[in-house]
Amino acid sequence: MINSSEIRQSGFQGEIIQSGDQEYDKARAVFNASIDRRPVLIARCVDADDVARIVTLARRHNLPLAIRSTGHNVAGYAVCDDGVVIDLSLMKAITVDPSARTVRVESGCNWGDVNDALQLHGLAATGGFVSITGVSGLTLGGGLGWLVRKHGLALDNLLGAEIVLADGRKVKANSRENEDLFWAIRGGGGNFGVVTSFEFQAHPAGTVLAGIVLHPASAAASAIRSWRDLEAEAPDESTLGALLFHMPDDPSLPPPMRGAPVAGLGGVYAGPVEEGEKVLQRLREYGPPLVDKFAPTPYNEAQRMADFLWPPGLHGYWKSSYLKALDDAAVDIVVDRFARVPSRQTVIVLENYGNSAWSRVPESATAFGHRNWPWNIVVTSAWSDAKDSERNIAWTRELLDALRPYTAPGAYVNYLGGDEGVDGLQAAYGTKLGRLASIKAKYDPTNLFRLNQNIAPEPGG
Known part of the structure; x- marks a missing residue:
């Protein structure tokens, strides 16, 4: 069983929260009060290296692994029983390039955070009908928002992402690097790794x-x-x-x-x-x-x-x-x-x-x-x-x-x-489900990232 000393020995720099700690109940609570799950520990990461360490340890101990950005998803995938939660809430850096009209966003941000930063430059990003929705979950599944008819979904404006894979590697996905992975994360949810940062095209709004x-x-x-x-x-x-x-x-x-x-x-x-x-x-x-x-x-x-x-x-x-x-x-x-x-x-x-x-x-x-x-x-x-x-x-x-x-x-x-x-997956992806399963087999063959609307890896992939 994974413990806090093993995590610290790995070089983990963030916060470790376990049952009995004062913050435990608050840290495991999510948007939907019907979700009442008790993880073994919650690891609040400070950077992608921290995420990679926890992914590696969870895989080594064969523990369920949940990924929490803001915990807004109604199905409650951000928390699990008897497993590990990677909590990204401390990773909230936002960098705006006004001349290029781009914004780099870490995965602990919500859309209110992003558009507050962009408003200073008369810009806006496309995601979110409400401000507390997490950037990560919304983008990976689609990204509806108040600019969707003018500029498309959040994922249509995604220029690239940094991702921690199931084997602990940190990679980039964009139109030039790992193109298949970039295709898959634009709609395929959190099935393929932990996205630690996103880069979006922003648009004039004011x-x-x-x-x-x-x-x-x-x-x-x-x-x-x-x-x-x-x-x-x-x-x-x-x-x-x-x-x-x-x-x-x-x-x-x-x-x-x-x-x-x-x-x-x-x-x-x-x-x-x-x-x-x-x-x-x-x-x-x-x-x-x-x-x-x-x-x-x-x-x-x-x-x-x-x-x-x-x-x-x-x-x-x-x-x-x-x-x-x-x-x-x-x-x-x-x-x-x-x-x-x-x-x-x-x-x-x-x-x-x-x-x-x-x-x-x-x-x-x-x-x-x-x-x-x-x-x-x-x-x-x-x-x-x-x-x-x-x-x-x-x-x-x-x-x-x-x-x-x-x-x-x-x-x-x-x-x-x-x-x-399975009916939900078929309704969401239709004929694309087979291609997604093949890409899943390439990047997460053991289905470590399964606490989501799960796309199982293609057998023998």
Whole structure:
């Protein structure tokens, strides 16, 4: 069994946390409160050399190995029972090159960290609808964010990465070095190694037109249809979503709004504010809405505008699927089911990325798949009391089952809840799964990096 003295003897420079230590329970907690796992130890690394040491020791002792960036993934892969957690939270260096419009990011950062650093230069990176999402997990699985329609996914803007492999080697992956690995990490998740740093292309952003309009639940179906129809004409600069949620029970709100179910239509127009005012006029005038919160906003603040909808520390369960179409009947199903949602902390999100920079990337360019489906739904069920888990999970599954006639044969891997198994992998990768398994066999033949949406190495690879 691995112990702290052996780790120190290896030259490890970071922090070691074990059961009984004051920080242990806090260090093993992740975004989803339903995840309650107890690792043998947590190794907070300070650099790639530390990561390589822990990878080598975990492999030598044949221990389960979890990789934690920010612990945001709902499936809880960032922590494990009876194994080792590589915690990257101390690795938060960010280097901006304003002239090249690039940013180098260590893997302990979240997207709020990155865009705060870029905002000083009038730049922004493409990843993250909320600021607390980790750079690493989001990028490796895809990387949706408020610039996705204009500049694509985070992985579409990835210029290169530094990775610790299963044998402890540190390598680079980019368009010139280890090209197969570079292809695989752009969508294939954490299956191929521990990415310790990323280099991204950044883009001019500065001030954007950002916000949301709110409609009462009684008008939710018609409001969502108005957004859907507007999306058919949306320019690349406009990334908008439709949401169903409950307002906070906040005394500062007008009494009729406190805790009220609403439909929200909101997002970011990443272009000249004056143009955005014209493009979003129909959206903002329809109804009219109860509230119009669109305003010129620094991009790094716009990225935080939805944070209140997904606070850490709640129990969570997610289901998601691309949709072949978002017709009136599908909208009615979603709205009807939301009227019977068991928790006021649950949020349903409808997304559209069709006919944009996201969909113009060749399907073969990265491991990420299914760019041909323009619509997506993600049901982010959340609740406070563990005893309500069964009821909330059942409701979530029933909603996706009711949408089965409209769902496409594809899913976004970062939105999967963790219980989909082989079906989830097939939905996420389709025909690319075989190529990914072959690359997995090359770089991780023993499947050391298996605590994820796991792609097993090709037999005999």
